[in-house]
Amino acid sequence: MKQLILAEKPSVAKDLSKVLGAKEKHKSYYEGPNVIVTWALGHLLGLKMPEDLNNDWQSWKMETLPMIPKKIGIKPLPKTGHQLKAIKQLASRKDVSEFVIATDAGREGELVARWILEWIRFDKPVKRLWISSQTDKAIKTGFSQLKSAKEYDALYDSALARAKADWLVGLNVTRALTVKYEDNLSAGRVQTPTLALVRSREKQIERFVAQSYYQIELAVGQQKATLVQKNPYALTDKTQALAQIQTLSKENGQATSIKEKTKKEYAPLLYDLTELQQEANARYGFSAKKTLSIVQSLYEFHKIVSYPRTDSKYLTQDMKATMDERLQAVADFSAQAKSLAKTHANIQQMSVFNDAKVSDHHGLLPTEQRARYEKLSNDESKIYQMIVTRFIGLFLPPHVTRQQTITVHFGKAEFIFRQQEILESGFKESKHTEPLVEFVDKMSVKPDFSLKKGLTTPPKPLNEGTLLGQMEKFHLGTPATRAEIIEKLIKSELMERTTNALAVSKKGKQLLELVNPSLVTPDLTKKWEEQLEAIATKKYSLTQFMNEIEVETTQLVKEIKQSQATYQDFSLTQKKCPDCGSLLREKNTRDGKIYVCTGDSCSYRRRKDPKVSNHRCPQCHRKMEIIDGKNGAFFRCKFDGTTEKMLDKQAKKKKMTKHEERRLVKKYSQADEPEESPLAAALKAALNQE
Structure with missing residues (x-):
């Protein structure tokens, strides 16, 4: 008898x-x-989908909302039915005795497998493989420790609750907004409050007014301290500031307090996915989606890092025994790593081992498999270097400093000096320490004041890294879904990427004014995520959660129906469709901006700007545009106006390539090839002699 094992992807x-x-x-x-x-x-x-469940739901109408079916049910997705059929045939084989779920070890991976099992009606024993890396050793160990799938029923309930809640809220609210305001307006329990976070920061920047201020500084040797004030920006008048300096300078000050302590700073913990995405965005400008894709490749293809979609920075106690093997695997990463591996160094940052802070998966760290650096792309090398550097830091001693805090008083005015001396550089590279000023208790301090002018600065707009931090703070999405949420907001034209930040589009700003206030704030989503986690740990009922979601969905649709808000479609242009005369709407696509007809039964669409091809202009050798003409498409150079006919597939095959041209030219222009045969030359010579 055989086990039928289901992986999530062909590569796995x-x-x-x-x-x-x-x-x-x-x-x-x-x-x-x-x-x-x-x-x-x-x-x-x-x-x-709604149209699969009820004929009345096939068309989008306000009177059919809210849509709350007694049972939603599942259906095969298009284009992958062949694989589902193959799994069903394998499951029905008489030599199959049990099923092993080997999909990704997480909420969504569980849902993938359980729906397949439900669809094929599998009635034999089911077991679960739960591993955090794809190395041969991890796979062998995992299969030797298979568990009953029943132990993960609560995780499946949590995944099912999430899917159904998104169906009810997302489809009902999106339909209600789209029908009421006659434009495609997408809203959801996670994406809408995420959009609101970006808009909230934009509003802070828009309201900001720069203000000049002054700070009074006191110098003692090479150290400086600023006058302590409740509001550091309160001193706005230069004359008043100078007058205050003059008053303070009338007598010496006194060091009233000297506190000293030795501080040990241990290396940071391992990365979770969100922090890795944040730092990769700050360092390299990588989008959250790109970082996830890279680390997924390091996990699945190269097998040199652990499971990436983790929300933990910690390790379990039983992983202590694997640390040396992992260290040996990265010994050739750097001279420091080689030295640590040679001495079989022990972990110094022991707080990384904490079972209570590891749920589904532990923090990101290298596996026991050595990396083949020549096979890594440049971007993969960058992310792998970040993960390994964090891991190596766990073996390094702490950074030790002697810190002094000195309080100096000039009457009631207070100045606080802070200075430190590096005693041991530890995991940090040695940094230059400014010479310490020797303060003595009750010592007299001369009035060496200066005035420093400053200008208040607005808060920085959110970029992908800082938005991920905000999403984590308010429990918006999971580490596995946050990148996808950001991409969805951009794709639906509610948010845009600028050079180094994210911005809410005009459409997005309007949506936040039209959508229900409870969906704009992250409070509702935070509550749902906490409930989903409680379902996964058997502390909350799936039935109770879904009952609450149905009530909230009904209320959300009711609020939209009763709303008196107005909507302006900024994507609507004044250009008319040549086929039906309706106005054209501008849309963003992967290939650039296009115009589409707003007529209900008209399918007219065209590019806003010509598509740039890889075909080069024969005159200036720059890329040519593709122009849709009356007699078909053709190439045109926007720099010198040169045009060229586009060849069809057969013509392209007949057309000689540059490589073929060079080969033929070389063949028929050999410099040392004789112009006539030796026999012809001999006959010619004989005739000349006669």
């Missing part, structure tokens, strides 16, 4: 099959003596 199934000895490859699975390894393609099934 391939890795599992190698370890488990499934060498026989088929179109949709691998097979070995004891196992059959097949795969999903992410989600193969999804919740049914």
Whole structure:
């Protein structure tokens, strides 16, 4: 009898099959003596759409809202039905004795597998593989410790609750807004408050008015301290500031308090996904989606880092035994790593081991598999370097400093000096320390004052890194979904990427005015996320959660129906459709901006700007634009006006490439090729002699 093992992706199934000895490859699975390894393609099934459940819900009408079905049900997703059918056929084989869920070890991975099991009606034992890295060792260990799938029923309930809640709130609110304001307005329990965070920061910047201020500084040797005030920006009048300096300068001050302590600072903990995305954005400008894609490749393809979609920075106690093997695997990363590996160094940052702060997955760290650096792309190397550097820091001693806090009084005016001396650089590189001023208790201080002018600065707009931090703070989404939420907001034209920040579009600003106030604030979503986590830990009921969601959905739709707000479609242009005369709407697509007709039954669309091709102008050699003409598309150079006909596929095949041209030219223009044969030359010479 055999185990039927379901991986989430073909690449993971391939890795599992190698370890488990499934060498026989088929179109949709691998097979070995004891196992059959097949795969999903992410989600193969999804919740049914409104039009699948009720004929009245096929058209978008306000009177059919809210849509609250007794049972939603699932259906196969388009384009992946062949794989679902293959899994069902494998599951029905008589030699299959049990099913092993080997999808991603998390909420969504559980949902992927459970829906497949539900669809194929599998009625034999089901087990769960739960691993945090894709190395051969981790896979072997995981299969030796399989657990009953029933132990993860609560995790499935949490995933199902999330999916159904998003269906009810997202589809009902989106339909209500779209029908009422006659434009595609997308809203949801996570994406709307995320958008509101960006807009809130923009409003702070818009309201900001720069203000000049002055600070009084006291110098003692090379150290300086600023006059302590409740409001550091309160001193705005220069004359008043100078007068205050003159008053303070009438007598010497006195050091009234000297406090000294030795501070040990240990290396930072491991990365969780959110912090890694934040730092990669700050260092390299990587989007959250790009960082997730890179670290997923390091995990799945290269197998040199642990599971990336983690919300923890800690490790479990039982992982202490694996630390040296992981250290040996990164020994060639740097001279420092090599030295630590050679001496089998011990972890110095012991607080990293904390079972209570590890839920599904531990912090990001390298696996026991050595990296092949020549196979890593430049971007992969950057992310791997960040992860390994954090890991190595755990083995390094603390950064030790001697810190002094000195309070100096000039009458009631107070100045606080802070100075420190590095005693041990530890995990930090040695930094230059300013010479310490020797303060003595009750010592007299000369009045060496200066006036420093400053200008208040506005808060910085949110970029992807800082937005991720805000999303984490307010429990918006999970580490695995936050990048996707940001991308969805940009794709739906509610938010835009600027050079180094995120901005809410005109459409997004209006949406925040139109949508329900409870969806704008993160409070509701925070409550839902806490409830979903409680469901996963069997502390809250799935039925109770869904009952509350249905009540909230009804209220949200009611608020939209009763709203008196107005909407202006900024994407609507004054250009008219040549086919039906309706106005054209401007839309953003992957290929650039396009115009689409607003007529209900008209499908007219065209590019706003010509598409730039890779075809080069024969005159200036710059890329040419593709122009849609009356007689078909053609190339045009916008720099010198040169035009060229676009060849169809057959013509392209007939057209000689530059490589073929060079080969033929070389063949027929050999410099040392004789112009006539030796026999012809001899006959010619004989005739000349006669």
